[in-house]
Amino acid sequence: xxxxxxxxxxxxxxxxxxxxxxCSPISGHRSVSWYQQTPGQGLQxxxxxxxxxxRNKGNFPGRFSGRQFSNSRSEMNVSTLELGDSALYLCASRxxxxxxxxxxxxxLTVT
Amino acid sequence: GExxxxxPSTLSVQEGDSAVIKCTYSDSASNYFPWYKQELGKGPxxxxxxxxxxxxxxxxxxxxxxxxxxxxxxxxxxxxxxEDSAVYFCAAPRSNDYKLSFGAGxxxxxxx
Numbered sequence: 001x002x003x004x005x006x007x008x009x010x011x012x013x014x015x016x017x018x019x020x021x022x023c024s025p026i027s028g029h030r031s032v033s034w035y036q037q038t039p040g041q042g043l044q045x046x047x048x049x050x051x052x053x054x055r056n057k058g059n060f061p062g063r064f065s066g067r068q069f070s071n072s073r074s075e076m077n078v079s080t081l082e083l084g085d086s087a088l089y090l091c092a093s094r095x096x097x098x099x100x101x102x103x104x105x106x107x108l109t110v111t
Numbered sequence: 112g113e114x115x116x117x118x119p120s121t122l123s124v125q126e127g128d129s130a131v132i133k134c135t136y137s138d139s140a141s142n143y144f145p146w147y148k149q150e151l152g153k154g155p156x157x158x159x160x161x162x163x164x165x166x167x168x169x170x171x172x173x174x175x176x177x178x179x180x181x182x183x184x185x186x187x188x189x190x191x192x193x194e195d196s197a198v199y200f201c202a203a204p205r206s207n208d209y210k211l212s213f214g215a216g217x218x219x220x221x222x223x
Contacts, residue, residue: 004154033211043155043200043213056210090154097209098143098162102154 002027004093004103012109018079021106025072025093031055032074033100034066037088046089049074078108086110114138115203117214124191125222132217134201135183144184145211146175147200155200159186191221 005024013019025032033056034046045058049068066076072093078085086109094100114137124130136144142163147155161168161175161184168175172191177184184203188195201214 042215045210045212048210098145098204099157099160100145100211101157102147104152104154 004091004101006089006091006103006106008106009104010107010109012111013081014111015081015083017081018077019081019108020075020077021089021091021108023074023076023091023093023103025074025091026095026101029093029095029101030072031094032068032072033092033094034074034076035090035092036060037090037105038086043090046076081110083110115201115212115214117201117217119217120215121218121220123220123222126191126193128191130186130188130191130195130219130221132186132199132201132219133183134185134203134214135181136203136212137182138203138205139179139182141203141205143204143209144175144177145202146173146186147202147213149198149200149216151197188219191219193221193223195219196221 007022031050033048036044047066048056052068063079068074088105090102090105092100092102117134145160148158149155159170159173159175161177172189174187198216198218200216202211204211
């Protein structure tokens with residue numbers, strides 16, 4: 001069974017631009033969570049989607065948004081990019097209430 | 112869940128020795144405790160987990176122990192090898208919505 005896939009793997013954007021990241025969960029997994037990972041803040045939860053509905057949201061500004069499609073694929077969008085948004089963005093999927101599996105991440109660099 | 116503290120932040124061991132990482136959590140209702148290993152340039156990989164109805168779980172050279180009374184759990188790696196060098200994260204969920212809170216991570220270096 002294929003793992004969680006994320007595209008693109010690397011991205012360079014300029015301040016003020018917006019970006020869309022994509023995540024395809026493990027087949028059969030309906031829950032998708034997004035995390036931001038930085039050296040200073042560690043792994044921080046952004047939001048979780050289940051059956052196309054946002055179920056949880058972390059403490060991030062409204063510039064960070066997401067959605068989930070009927071096939072469970074998910075996208076996250078960051079508008080008006082800031083230098084501090086440079087990070088590894090990780091997507092994770094799970095089948096039940098516990099075991100969560102991560103993708104390889106998208107490395108976003110904002111210049 | 113919610114508050115998960117992880118120690119130490121860095122750990123250097125000689126190849127063949129054991130490594131132990133400890134985590135504490137605040138939500139007494141948490142009932143699932145995973146450990147992840149993250150290698151350079153990769154996403155975190157689930158390596159072992161434990162549920163609150165057991166006190167210890169082993170998988171080859173790795174084991175996890177759980178003390179629910181004290182609200183702490185530990186990862187034990189025996190006979191360490193160079194490929195064990197990575198960052199290890201513990202996590203615990205909030206009991207009401209299963210959102211995982213992660214520890215700050217432990218960078219393990221195995222010296223040959």
